[in-house]
Amino acid sequence: MHSVPSVRTYVTIWAILTVMTFATYYIAQIDLGQWNIVIALLIAFFKMSLVIFFFMNLKAESPLTKLFAAGGFFWMILLLGQFFVDYMSRTWMPGGKMW
Amino acid sequence: MADSHGAVAEHAEHSPHLRHHFDSMEQQFDSATLGMWVFLLTEIMFFGGMFGAYTVYRSMYPEAFASTSLHMNPAFGAANTAVLIVSSLTMALAVRSARLGSNKALQIFLVLTMIFGIAFLVIKGFEYHEHWVDNKVPLFPDQWHHWDYSNDAEHPHQAQFGRQAQILFCFYFFMTGFHAVHMLVGVGIMITILMMARRGVFSHKYFTPVEISGLYWHFVDIVWIFLFPLLYLIGNARKLI
Numbered sequence: 001m002h003s004v005p006s007v008r009t010y011v012t013i014w015a016i017l018t019v020m021t022f023a024t025y026y027i028a029q030i031d032l033g034q035w036n037i038v039i040a041l042l043i044a045f046f047k048m049s050l051v052i053f054f055f056m057n058l059k060a061e062s063p064l065t066k067l068f069a070a071g072g073f074f075w076m077i078l079l080l081g082q083f084f085v086d087y088m089s090r091t092w093m094p095g096g097k098m099w
Numbered sequence: 100m101a102d103s104h105g106a107v108a109e110h111a112e113h114s115p116h117l118r119h120h121f122d123s124m125e126q127q128f129d130s131a132t133l134g135m136w137v138f139l140l141t142e143i144m145f146f147g148g149m150f151g152a153y154t155v156y157r158s159m160y161p162e163a164f165a166s167t168s169l170h171m172n173p174a175f176g177a178a179n180t181a182v183l184i185v186s187s188l189t190m191a192l193a194v195r196s197a198r199l200g201s202n203k204a205l206q207i208f209l210v211l212t213m214i215f216g217i218a219f220l221v222i223k224g225f226e227y228h229e230h231w232v233d234n235k236v237p238l239f240p241d242q243w244h245h246w247d248y249s250n251d252a253e254h255p256h257q258a259q260f261g262r263q264a265q266i267l268f269c270f271y272f273f274m275t276g277f278h279a280v281h282m283l284v285g286v287g288i289m290i291t292i293l294m295m296a297r298r299g300v301f302s303h304k305y306f307t308p309v310e311i312s313g314l315y316w317h318f319v320d321i322v323w324i325f326l327f328p329l330l331y332l333i334g335n336a337r338k339l340i
Contacts, residue, residue: 004198014188021180021327025173028332040328047324055191056317062129065136072140076147083151093159 003060013054020047116305128307135311139318146277146322153270153329163263168334170235170264171271175226176331179219180323186215187320194313197296200303206296212316213289216282223279236272237265271330278326281319288312 024043028036053059058069087093114124121127157164193208230236292312295301301309 004195007192007195010188010191010195014184017184017187018181021177021184024328025177025332028173028328028335037333040332044325044328048321051187051317051321051324055187055320056314057194061132061136065129065133068133068136068140072136072143075140076143079144079147080151080154083155087155087158 005054005057009054013050017047017050114304116307124304128310131307131311132314135314139314142281142318146274149270149274149277150325150329153274156266156270157333160263160266164267165334167264167267168331170230170233171331172226172229173331173335175222175229176327179222180327182215182219182222183320183323186212186219187317189215190313190316194306194309197301197306197309198303200301202296202299202301205301205309206293209289209293209296213286213293216286216289216316220279220282220286223275223282230268235268237268267330274326274330278319278322281322285316285319288315 020043024040027039027043030036032039052069058066061069117124117127121130189208189211193205193212196202196204196208289312292309295308
């Protein structure tokens, strides 16, 4: 039906995820200004990709399932994009930078 | 099975797990997986709304969020991240065992996943208790004066953050709370799958429920991967406030 990934693959992915968790923690202790949140989110997205493609085995799923998974993120981007376009353009409100 | 039309011969050659409206086990498996992904998409939107609201308020009150985040305990958060990632590993190995038809290994990995899931909830419980003792639960208006930091000589700027600090704690309790509910449901699913495995339901030909339960478990892990840096770590580099 589907190929079965090896135990070594899973353990490697787990090790990378754990290292990335420590990286998230320690990088957050350094003041990088606006880059703190950028790096934190980049690491989080990288960790998410590892979980989705390897643990959830999306790369072995049918093209239709892949399309649906991608569609979920597309709608998410639409949702958050509209959110931010709205609030970032409300000049009479405090804040306004994504920081 | 369910029909009484004497179609026994028709059933003889295929798996008893194959439903009538599917052509093959592969099609049935792909349909179940697709259905689970559709459910997970609704979950992405559910948590996505909260992440969106969080971002809006954080952009409005960046200093308040950064200083309030210092009241979270990153040790708990980091420990829980590690526990969840290990549970995702054992879940992935459970699915792998099911695919290979190793029922014994499947049960062991399911129990391990359940233990790590419960460990996560216990750590979360200690953490909630700490916030409760510190009056950080934004439920009781008569306690809100504790949020006023105006007498704190070391943090004179925090006087203005009393009310805004509650916003971050509201997000904290809603987001981690809904995540914890998902974990509870996940543990319930693990118990169900474990009982099915003990009855010998699964084989290398039929493991769909294990597979889609794994998808759910990994999704809940992904939500935490984002919650950890966004709730616990936003103020650590900014001790200026």
